[in-house]
Amino acid sequence: MAVEFVKQDYTGKIREVTIGAGDKAVKVGGANSYPFYLFEGALPNPPRIAWEVWDAETDQWPEACKEPFADVLTDPPAWAKKLVEKHGAEMIALKLVSIDPNGKNADAKSAVETVKKVLAAVSVPVLVFGVNSVEKDAEVLRQVAEACEGRNLVLGPVQEQNHKALGAGAIGFKHTVLASTPIDVNLAKQLNTLLGNLGVKEDKLLMDPTTGGLGYGIEYTYSVMERDRMAALVQQDEKMQQPLVCNLAPEVWKTKEAKLSAQDDPKMGEAKTRGITLEAMTATLLLLAGADVLVMRHPEAVAKIKTLIKELSA
């Protein structure tokens, strides 16, 4: 006897957003069903990985993450180049850690130089991240926007408090905005609305729901993303139909469980594989919740996730 499947009726789809410029530009979004429910929908652009490059403070990374990049950890352009050429990176997530007012507090000029050098080294799309400091991010990313016109960077995190400065910069110099809100559906919608009112076009807008690592609040992110997708796909909420970017790598690798050595706690097993599993499993859950772009760090975790995406979207 045939079992009749229950089909979900979808009334909306995720908008397609193009990141970067030229022949290496990447299109994300476009799904018209819950993540990987391909028995009732289409996934024209499977989720992508953006590889992390930090411009400072990589000395605090766990050994497992330093090792594959030991030769380039203090040289962002060489690092980005290595990611593209050796690891096949399709996107770079450049973290301007150096500008942190509580850290090195580098000025905008030096940050702009770093971004320009990275852009000169690679032609794949680049997501440029500030440090979650409302004022400093606004100051630095605005200048990055101006100096890098034409590359269609992704600039973030753009928060409600600095959305005007950063939104205007992105519009003026034709970049894409990453709207960041603290794990909340309504706040996400509100910021999308504000950016829309400012003039940021829907095909230039990505959402960052704020990511918790495994064991550190991923369940909140997971459910908020599921609700984001529900709003977008079955509840006719057009403001929520933007692709989702999950900045998971720093959340995973800063936890004590990712850093612990096997000697510290034998029950936790081999350290490198544990860290890779934590990163890849966080990514897996975020994929199931609706991530379109995953910001990741370890090459082996990325390899596992790329294979998984291929298997699930085949």
Added chain:
Amino acid sequence: MALSGLEIYKKLPKTNCGDCGVPTCMAFAMKLAAGQAELSACPHVSPEAAEALGAASAPPVRPISVGAGPAVFKIGGETVLFRHEKTFINPPGVAVLVTDAMSEGEVDSRLKAISSLQYDRVGLKLKANLAAVKSNDAGKLTALAQKAAGSGAAVMLMSDSADALKAAAASIKDQKPLLYAATKANADAMGALAKEMGLPLVVKGEGSLESVVALTEKLAGMGLKDLLIDTGTRGIKKALEEQVQIRRLAIKKTYRPLGYPTVVFPAEMTKDPVTEALYASIFVAKYGGIIVMSDLRGETLFPLLVARMNIYTDPQRPMATQKGIYPINNPTENSPVLVTSNFSLTYFIVSGELESSRLSAWLIVVDTEGLSVLTSWAAGKFAADIIGPYVLKCGIIDKIKHKKLIIPGVVASISGELEEEMPGWEIMIGPREAVHIANYLKERFAA
């Protein structure tokens, strides 16, 4: 099919007596239909109606108890497709596969890992639940079963042979083992065995839901109630689709032939241990009942158990850490003292930042009823007259020589009142974000 409110109403006394706590029978019927009330709340319903309604109001995914004694755990009983709609209820059991093809050493290390790889986290014990032992030989299966029974976990007996299952199950019947599996070829014998021994039985299909339904309908017809479903599929994409459809049909259509917990086999889907763990995490999120792994290793088991805890956390209830003094990195009498809320996430983030800073500190967690710093401050639960007295009496005074307390930057406004509550203490205003704690401490407390 689930009954509509109107269909239920027709079977109720229609007296509007209100004894059930709802003013009218119609309103009560609507609540029953929505799963928000129990029929037993109505003292006047006729036995015939109760039977008809009872069958219709049984949970859409049958709850099943696996194992006995301290090893017992529950699966099934789920009522939603998305955890935010209410909550997921019974976390899937994690099983480790042990077969007669393994050496004694391989068998022993797997069984030992069930008890040695357990983790304490936010007051919960994270652990694997089940040993799945497999052989078609009655003697070998019985030997494995007895070994597994001594592991402290529940046992799933796996065999194509009903005779082997019978012998092994009889030898550990007090452990209430789970039987695997009834197939098209042996369903009659397996069904009879499960019925005779009163044990739950897994059906194994041939890679389609139709093949599963043929089995569950047949076995239900034999009077068996505690069934589990292995669709037989071993590819991740199709397995995900099946899990979704099984759960949807059960919940949205109350489709009884698929209203049972599932058994899934990452162990048989890949040879790569990390990928196996990732598949397992997919089944944690998407509706697995028992997840069978090829081995238990700390580096992959710990992430999986944490994922299971996270996904099965009740989203309606804030997660709280116990109040108290938490020593970080072996603090001394001169180490700084910080105070924060008992929202688990806040605690994890603050303690995580402190630990990775490699600086020593005392972290005092105040009972804020599971609310974050800012929320509890707004609700008056992270206030000077709660923090002050608690810090003074929690015992920290005996552990330190100074009188300095660091409060979260977002509640800087309470520092004045706190100084009044804690005479002689210096109240220091810490950073607004946990990520800046390390720098803050380095600047002010560097030796």
